[in-house]
Amino acid sequence: MNKLTVPHLLGIKYLQIEDLKLIFKTASQFKEIINRPIKKVPSLRDITIANLFFENSTRTKLSFELAEKRLSADVINMSVGQSSISKGETLTDTVKNILAMKVDMIVIRHPHPGAAHFLSNQVNNCSIINAGDGTHEHPSQALLDAYSLIEKLGNLKGKKIAILGDILHSRVALSNIYALKMLGANVKLCAPKSLIPKNIDSLGVTISDDLMYVLNWCDAVNVLRVQNERMDINYFPSNREYNQNFGINKQTLEKLRKKIVILHPGPINRGVEISSEVADSDNTIILDQVENGVAIRMAIIFLLGSQIKISA
């Protein structure tokens, strides 16, 4: 197969295993390209992409923009702070105006779950890429996490992967669960009970609140950030207490029976979910994730772009 089964990337939930394999295969080829002296290919030179970020972002925005530029697409950016959103314009109106400028693809990050899905029903011959919708999904992050894990551990079938931290508010967690389960991994969540969503076990994951048990069980752990900005009530007494029970530091790793791989989607709260020593140690593949992020996003854009019809 050399075509995605979907016209938009809204979430991992809507993808098939063949889609994942195709994205990974294409990403490997782009990874070779971004390590050349000249890192650019002309594939998407007649495609225009709008990056609409209704929520703050560093890595994802830069990574998407870089991926788009490496594919020679024309790029326009909109961040919520500098736009007419603050004047009360609705999402549909903003997007209709942008589409009237003949945009072929939209990368959208929005604080409301389902925003990308909503948009995909409003557009015609335009691909939507979800770059994070509220606490729902962040598919490109899950794809790059899974790709980085495969690079490190090989085939993920039967591998034990833990997701640690603020599962409740994390779109990365949900997309990761879908992707890892699809690839055949065993997934265990570890967090304070207040940060585990109800009925999450229906997705085929197990849950524990014993950090040492989980770290000894897993081959790799994806450490999530505590999303203070999404917390309107106190889910745990203090960052200090969270760190004592769920933070990973050098001593924690020394107590383990084996070496584990540590991922973090960023941004890191150093000293809360992970100590500086661990974040900078060779256990982590955080910077590999960032490098792979560009290749994965190039693959997603290339594959979706190949489905956009040429307008006469």
Next chain:
Amino acid sequence: MKPKILLSEKKVTAILKRLCHQLIERHGDFSNSILIGMQPRGVLLLDQIIRLLKEEDIREIKYGKLDVTFFRDDFRRKEKPLNANSTEMNEMVEGKKVVFIDDVLFTGRSIRSALTAIDTYGRPKSIELLVLVDRRFSRHLPIQPDYLGAQIDAIQGDRVRVVWSKGSIKCLVYLEEKINE
């Protein structure tokens, strides 16, 4: 319809030997040259050329395998999506004499893509083209081979296929005629 054999095994063997001698004539000991096979099928020809050059006592041959999918000009213009192959380029091409190797030269568009693609690895001193089969009168671009196996006249829609059997030199060139639907 049964495919017609254009070049027999024996003839291909002779052609390959001639091409190797022509390469040696121009590139000497290959110290400043790189052979680059076009993915996917030019790589099979590259393997045979390297094998024959080694038989001629050329020991150190630098080579690479180049995939031009992302540099093609027909992206989004075909019903069938493009499928990329791997690229293996472990040599720098800066200042080197590059020889592109492909099995069939048809419209010339793959070679045009390759000319753009190779630039991403540096600026070669020169670029030459070696093909086993040149389909005359079908070119879309002003691209001609420097080393030529055989010229074949085939009408539009016919397919010229170079078939390599695995593990040995055996190679046949077929012509599959256009099927009127």
